[in-house]
Amino acid sequence: MLSPRRNVWPPPPPAQESDHEKLARLDAEREAKRVSNAIDDALAAEREQRKRPSNAKILLLGQAESGKSTILKNFQLHFAPKAFQAEAEAWRPVIHLNLVRSVNFILGLLDIRHPSTYAHARPASASPESGALRLLSLSLAPLRQVEETLAARIAGASPPPPHPSNSYPNSNSYPNSYPNSPYAPENEFDAADDDALRYDPANAAEIALRSGAGWAAFLRFRRSSSSTSPSALSSAEKAEELQTRRILAACAGDIARLWASAEVQRGLRARGVRLREQSGFFLDEVERVCRDEYVPTPDDILRARVHTVGPEEHVIHMESSLENVRSWTVYDMGGSTTQRVAWAQFFDTVHVIIFLAPISAFNEVLAENRSVNRLADSLKLWRTICSNKLLTSVEFILFLNKVDILTRKIQSGIRFAEHVTSFRNKPNEPKEVIKYLSDAFATINQTYSPRKRKMHRHVTCAIDLKATSVVINDIREAILLKALTATNIL
Ligand SMILES: Nc1nc2c(ncn2[C@@H]2O[C@H](COP(=O)(O)OP(=O)(O)OP(=O)(O)O)[C@@H](O)[C@H]2O)c(=O)[nH]1
Numbered sequence: 001m002l003s004p005r006r007n008v009w010p011p012p013p014p015a016q017e018s019d020h021e022k023l024a025r026l027d028a029e030r031e032a033k034r035v036s037n038a039i040d041d042a043l044a045a046e047r048e049q050r051k052r053p054s055n056a057k058i059l060l061l062g063q064a065e066s067g068k069s070t071i072l073k074n075f076q077l078h079f080a081p082k083a084f085q086a087e088a089e090a091w092r093p094v095i096h097l098n099l100v101r102s103v104n105f106i107l108g109l110l111d112i113r114h115p116s117t118y119a120h121a122r123p124a125s126a127s128p129e130s131g132a133l134r135l136l137s138l139s140l141a142p143l144r145q146v147e148e149t150l151a152a153r154i155a156g157a158s159p160p161p162p163h164p165s166n167s168y169p170n171s172n173s174y175p176n177s178y179p180n181s182p183y184a185p186e187n188e189f190d191a192a193d194d195d196a197l198r199y200d201p202a203n204a205a206e207i208a209l210r211s212g213a214g215w216a217a218f219l220r221f222r223r224s225s226s227s228t229s230p231s232a233l234s235s236a237e238k239a240e241e242l243q244t245r246r247i248l249a250a251c252a253g254d255i256a257r258l259w260a261s262a263e264v265q266r267g268l269r270a271r272g273v274r275l276r277e278q279s280g281f282f283l284d285e286v287e288r289v290c291r292d293e294y295v296p297t298p299d300d301i302l303r304a305r306v307h308t309v310g311p312e313e314h315v316i317h318m319e320s321s322l323e324n325v326r327s328w329t330v331y332d333m334g335g336s337t338t339q340r341v342a343w344a345q346f347f348d349t350v351h352v353i354i355f356l357a358p359i360s361a362f363n364e365v366l367a368e369n370r371s372v373n374r375l376a377d378s379l380k381l382w383r384t385i386c387s388n389k390l391l392t393s394v395e396f397i398l399f400l401n402k403v404d405i406l407t408r409k410i411q412s413g414i415r416f417a418e419h420v421t422s423f424r425n426k427p428n429e430p431k432e433v434i435k436y437l438s439d440a441f442a443t444i445n446q447t448y449s450p451r452k453r454k455m456h457r458h459v460t461c462a463i464d465l466k467a468t469s470v471v472i473n474d475i476r477e478a479i480l481l482k483a484l485t486a487t488n489i490l
């Protein structure tokens with residue numbers, strides 16, 4: 001049996017101890033105490049850490065192209081910049097595909113065919129510039145194949161159908177009917193007028209591709225290919241990638257000439273197509289993006305467009321040890337009307353909903369139903385979310401997004417009141433329009449929420465890294481507080 005004295009620490013000094021032994025013993029005791037304290041501190045920190053939620057769960061909602069995936073990228077960049085940077089290379093083919101689709105869209109829309117097409121019947125009206133354009137189309141012909149190769153590789157997609165003369169292939173992939181979903185839009189605004197059609201995304205370059213399993217697998221593939229194992233790329237894939245990049249480098253000058261052509265600009269204007277306002281627009285940066293050594297910058301990645309298909313779960317592991325949670329789980333949803341049925345399955349698991357309303361879309365129509373105004377769809381969607389009883393205890397954050405495009409539109413003379421008649425004769429200024437829309441969304445929250453609910457509102461431009469970082473800092477506390485309360489820690 002152990003004597004009770006054996007549990008006393010430090011043990012009593014030996015009866016006969018030399019000075020030298022005493023010093024050594026005291027040193028050893030001090031060291032043991034230091035180690036013991038360090039262990040106590042570590043255990044206390046761990047207990048404290050366990051008190052924190054391991055996870056804050058956020059659901060991103062909003063119509064297609066509202067900016068949900070772009071906000072997710074901002075979160076990744078903000079909280080896990082190293083992981084984000086490690087994936088930068090994966091975005092290069094996406095950006096190349098976005099670019100190539102713009103080029104092929106222009107060639108298809110303006111019906112620019114290369115000279116051999118006119119071998120027997122050259123149009124009498126052909127100007128010298130038209131001749132130059134046709135030569136450009138000859139040198140840019142390989143981009144058709146590049147588009148198919150990139151799309152197939154990234155999304156596992158089948159090749160796009162031949163371009164009709166006045167619409168982008170992706171616009172055909174949307175069904176025109178809705179599933180039996182409460183989030184299906186109704187036509188509340190009288191917006192399908194001429195101006196709305198000028199901005200119809202279905203009628204311009206929706207330079208998108210489908211994500212989902214193919215995309216996720218692609219990212220994994222890229223990750224392993226950027227590791228120390230270069231064998232992750234098969235030699236056929238390597239050759240294909242090399243070939244694509246060579247073609248792009250060789251075509252860069254001609255792409256720039258096509259985009260700079262006055263005839264192309266006239267043709268786009270005449271058809272009401274404003275490519276600069278479309279998603280995945282890289283034509284202004286063609287030289288940089290086509291360079292051999294090109295690595296996408298964070299700004300490029302925010303502007304790259306991938307159409308989300310199906311719910312995607314992204315776990316962001318905090319890279320800073322100062323963060324109060326270990327990770328955030330962000331559920332990124334597809335926003336097109338057929339995708340919305342999948343949203344409800346996440347309603348009882350999440351702490352916070354971030355709803356994206358693209359306020360610039362007041363004069364646009366849904367790609368999947370051209371009789372529905374996009375702003376009307378956003379408002380209706382917001383009302384449906386606000387009134388949902390399952391969400392009464394979920395924190396709401398509203399992002400009035402794409403404020404940069406809204407501002408450009410209003411400043412270019414587009415009259416908001418022509419699309420939203422209740423705006424009446426208020427000054428046609430961005431500030432007024434933003435306030436009007438912000439109030440409209442707030443009123444819906446007040447009117448339709450089953451219980452009084454405070455919500456956070458932010459006017460955002462999700463492609464502006466710095467500004468979005470400020471917004472993320474603002475909402476971070478609210479999200480954490482909600483996660484702590486929901487997990488009964490507060
Ligand atoms: N100019 C501008 N572009 C934006 C803004 N927010 C997002 N975008 C761009 O809009 C496009 C669509 O954004 P996404 O984040 O892919 O939209 P989404 O809501 O995820 O769309 P789905 O996945 O189809 O539901 C991307 O090319 C973004 O770069 C913004 O505030 N201003």
Ligand SMILES: [Mg+2]
Pocket residue numbers: 068069070306307308332333334
């Ligand atoms: Mg998305």
